Amino acid sequence: MRAVVYRDVGRVEVCEVPDPEIVEPADAIVRVGIAAICGSDLHFFHGKAPLEPGETIGHEAVGVVEAVGPEVRRVAPGDRVVVSFVIACGDCWFCLNGQTQLCEDFRNLGAGIFGGSLGGAQAELVRVPVADVNLLRVPDEVQDERALFVGDILTTGVYAAGVAGISPGDTVAVVGAGPVGFFAIQAARAGGAGEVLALDLEPERLVLAERVGAVPIDVRARNAQTAVDERTGGRGADVVIDAVGSAPAFERALDVVRRGGTVVVVGMYTSEVIPAQIGVWWTRAITVRFAGICPVHAWWERAIDAVRTGEIDPAPLVSHRLPLEDAALGYELFDTRRATKVLLRP
Amino acid sequence: MALFPSEEWITLYRDLINGSEEYREAGRTWEGDIAFVFEAEPDRGVAEDLVAWLDLRNGICHDARMIEAEQGARAEYEIRAPYSRWREVVLGDLDPVKGMMQGKLKVRGDLPNIVRHVRAANELVHLTTQVPTEFIGAG
Numbered sequence: 001m002r003a004v005v006y007r008d009v010g011r012v013e014v015c016e017v018p019d020p021e022i023v024e025p026a027d028a029i030v031r032v033g034i035a036a037i038c039g040s041d042l043h044f045f046h047g048k049a050p051l052e053p054g055e056t057i058g059h060e061a062v063g064v065v066e067a068v069g070p071e072v073r074r075v076a077p078g079d080r081v082v083v084s085f086v087i088a089c090g091d092c093w094f095c096l097n098g099q100t101q102l103c104e105d106f107r108n109l110g111a112g113i114f115g116g117s118l119g120g121a122q123a124e125l126v127r128v129p130v131a132d133v134n135l136l137r138v139p140d141e142v143q144d145e146r147a148l149f150v151g152d153i154l155t156t157g158v159y160a161a162g163v164a165g166i167s168p169g170d171t172v173a174v175v176g177a178g179p180v181g182f183f184a185i186q187a188a189r190a191g192g193a194g195e196v197l198a199l200d201l202e203p204e205r206l207v208l209a210e211r212v213g214a215v216p217i218d219v220r221a222r223n224a225q226t227a228v229d230e231r232t233g234g235r236g237a238d239v240v241i242d243a244v245g246s247a248p249a250f251e252r253a254l255d256v257v258r259r260g261g262t263v264v265v266v267g268m269y270t271s272e273v274i275p276a277q278i279g280v281w282w283t284r285a286i287t288v289r290f291a292g293i294c295p296v297h298a299w300w301e302r303a304i305d306a307v308r309t310g311e312i313d314p315a316p317l318v319s320h321r322l323p324l325e326d327a328a329l330g331y332e333l334f335d336t337r338r339a340t341k342v343l344l345r346p
Numbered sequence: 347m348a349l350f351p352s353e354e355w356i357t358l359y360r361d362l363i364n365g366s367e368e369y370r371e372a373g374r375t376w377e378g379d380i381a382f383v384f385e386a387e388p389d390r391g392v393a394e395d396l397v398a399w400l401d402l403r404n405g406i407c408h409d410a411r412m413i414e415a416e417q418g419a420r421a422e423y424e425i426r427a428p429y430s431r432w433r434e435v436v437l438g439d440l441d442p443v444k445g446m447m448q449g450k451l452k453v454r455g456d457l458p459n460i461v462r463h464v465r466a467a468n469e470l471v472h473l474t475t476q477v478p479t480e481f482i483g484a485g
Contacts, residue, residue, distance in 0.1 A: 226387055254449065281449075
């Protein structure tokens with residue numbers, strides 16, 4: 001089959017690799033209809049996470065079940081499905097308690113040794129372990145392109161807003177209007193937020209945020225704290241969602257949250273360090289919720305329902321639709337921020 | 347009228363500090379230089395961060411001037427906020443110690459030491475109101 005493979009830092013190519021096979025009885029093979037390039041694929045693309053030359057990449061995909069192992073019960077060949085980017089066992093204490101991102105056997109597609117050496121989804125076919133857990137059937141009325149992001153970024157946005165405890169009328173500030181922020185904005189609005197403020201420095205992202213109902217705040221042109229204060233009677237936002245994952249973004253989130261407010265950290269952190277005036281945080285009675293990786297399985301049914309009802313619209317995010325063979329171009333466009341989201345069709 | 351902040355403003359301010367009996371007494375046990383960072387608000391005419399520096403020891407201001415941002419990072423204490431927040435402080439609309447505890451003014455350094463010197467801090471704020479001040483983008 002044809003698949004996107006990592007060659008070297010900053011270089012992917014599409015080439016012929018062996019078809020995946022059913023390895024374990026709970027596996028399924030999915031024929032990929034559409035795959036997407038995710039921000040976390042860029043960690044591998046930049047060599048910041050380990051991927052060996054020749055390994056396949058990608059974890060966002062929607063497609064049709066081609067084959068299943070003998071233990072698979074919930075999906076069958078011919079079913080249209082979306083793939084979870086978290087590959088969970090479904091059987092450990094964490095999985096059974098809805099925290100699949102903390103699974104004892106946590107794996108990722110297309111993440112090399114880091115993700116359990118599973119093949120990538122930017123390919124014609126992908127093997128999905130524990131298919132009953134890691135595949136979600138797509139309702140007939142939801143087209144592939146609308147379902148695709150339910151396996152990752154869309155549900156991550158829903159999760160961020162969901163754990164924030166948004167009360168009706170709350171002002172929610174989303175720091176970072178990238179793909180996850182884009183969906184967090186919509187989920188916050190659907191969750192009853194009064195006003196959603198989108199803080200970013202990329203004009204294109206702010207345009208997208210405004211299209212889905214946020215008030216755009218260009219933090220290069222305005223001081224974020226002052227801008228948020230102006231819209232909240234000087235208090236700050238009731239809820240802030242950090243959808244970036246950088247020390248300045250986290251500090252910005254703390255700057256714009258009101259006393260007694262909540263900061264949800266859904267952006268990805270690795271080794272960042274900041275000085276913390278814990279006494280000030282304590283006095284301000286801030287709740288900081290490190291959301292971690294999204295436990296997709298616990299949230300994706302409500303996420304796809306929000307897509308089905310139109311509460312969440314993924315369409316404006318997609319800037320490029322390319323054949324799989326043009327994956328290298330897709331990576332270049334996404335990496336240089338000339339694309340907001342690139343879809344690859346095998 | 348001196349533009350806040352500027353070399354002219356900070357010099358006038360230094361002279362007021364050194365003429366204050368109240369500060370000399372309240373700041374007697376204070377030792378440490380402070381960088382005040384006035385964060386950019388491009389839409390209000392403050393294009394980039396501005397930093398004022400005071401060398402305050404034993405009730406005396408030994409030096410005071412505008413400095414570059416990277417020099418400010420070396421100060422023992424740094425207090426930062428958007429420019430308009432500082433404007434509230436200078437106009438007496440925001441109590442700086444409360445502002446620090448509420449996160450409106452961000453402190454790097456030993457916050458409890460600042461709180462222990464609240465009388466000195468209050469006098470420093472009071473003295474800012476004595477400087478004939480003009481604000482950037484004031485309307």
